[in-house]
Amino acid sequence: MATKIAVLLAGCGVYDGSEIHEVVLTLLALEQEGATFQCFAPNVEQMHVINHLTGDVMEESRNVLVEAARIARGEVLDLEQYQASDFDALVIPGGFGAAKNLCTFAVEGAEMSVNELVSKAVVSTHAAKKPIGALCIAPVLLAKLIADVRITLGDAGDAADGASKMGATHQVATHGEIVVDATHRIVTSPCYMLDATISQVAEGATALVREVISMTNG
């Protein structure tokens, strides 16, 4: 039986959704490492829509699940259907959407709240002693939801300070590196939290996926 991994998306686009390169390179690594995957996203409106050419807020609204379907080629399920018992692990790519649509870290920092279904998915997966991988800014979700977790958000800075305020231990990591919390079965990698190239992101995603899959066998 192939390892089955759930991938939690937050829209489609680095500034208001999931970071597209991180998602695609995570899916590629999962398949190359012999795992199958199923994408999920919450059926909620995005915090806002950003024009990715100018950086301006656009006067329209988009749905996280509907936009996530662009990256997943339609193969994405409402997060309401996620059951930790159906999967061996959960992986959460980054992008501002992870900090805007899955939780409110982008606007509230350490005072953030988490979408209820996202919280349930993370907490139930962790409670089932199944590994969770998170890329880029997504580890802030684990800092909030899992007590005394060790994560990386790349360099020291505001995001790392926020995670520390929520009780996490932040460990600096660079391109392609992962930080492993063996106790909590948490794997994180900075990816585009750093000024990375696409192949550096591929290295980080691949290293993370390998460690997550390895933990499902351990």
Next chain:
Amino acid sequence: MATKIAVLLAGCGVYDGSEIHEVVLTLLALEQEGATFQCFAPNVEQMHVINHLTGDVMEESRNVLVEAARIARGEVLDLEQYQASDFDALVIPGGFGAAKNLCTFAVEGAEMSVNELVSKAVVSTHAAKKPIGALCIAPVLLAKLIADVRITLGDAGDAADGASKMGATHQVATHGEIVVDATHRIVTSPCYMLDATISQVAEGATALVREVISMTNG
């Protein structure tokens, strides 16, 4: 000097824009093979917007250049700025957007017209004897614009028939394969024209990129 490749995008999403996996895996292959890249897209409205979860047309409009910026993380130029003399080759990923926003093949088949700037980019690159790579459905542009070209659209079928009517020779190809027209310096690969997996698409994009780069040295 690194090889400089222009990548022509058509939006963001398989059903109304560029196929996201094909773009990301092309950019990754370009970087891994030592090339630099610059994305371009025409500054025009999409033919329509498709809800990628349901397949339905949505009652809104989106701009091809603005949406392409999602895949390119903002680093995309208006196609108006493209000069063949600035680059060593041009690569055009697929997705329905290539057949809806760059030309009208999706609705008019062999009777299609091509966006004026897209036509100028392809014709000027070909005239400068620089290679052009096209994935998935994008080779229909070359069938229309380059006389007696040899391309693949994967299996025989309606798309291949349309390309033949426009004067191209269609060659069947399967996952990861490329078809090379050495006379015209054209490289094509079926990618998601077939029922491919993401790693098969990576193989096709990588093979295409290697051949295109090799042609820039020959």
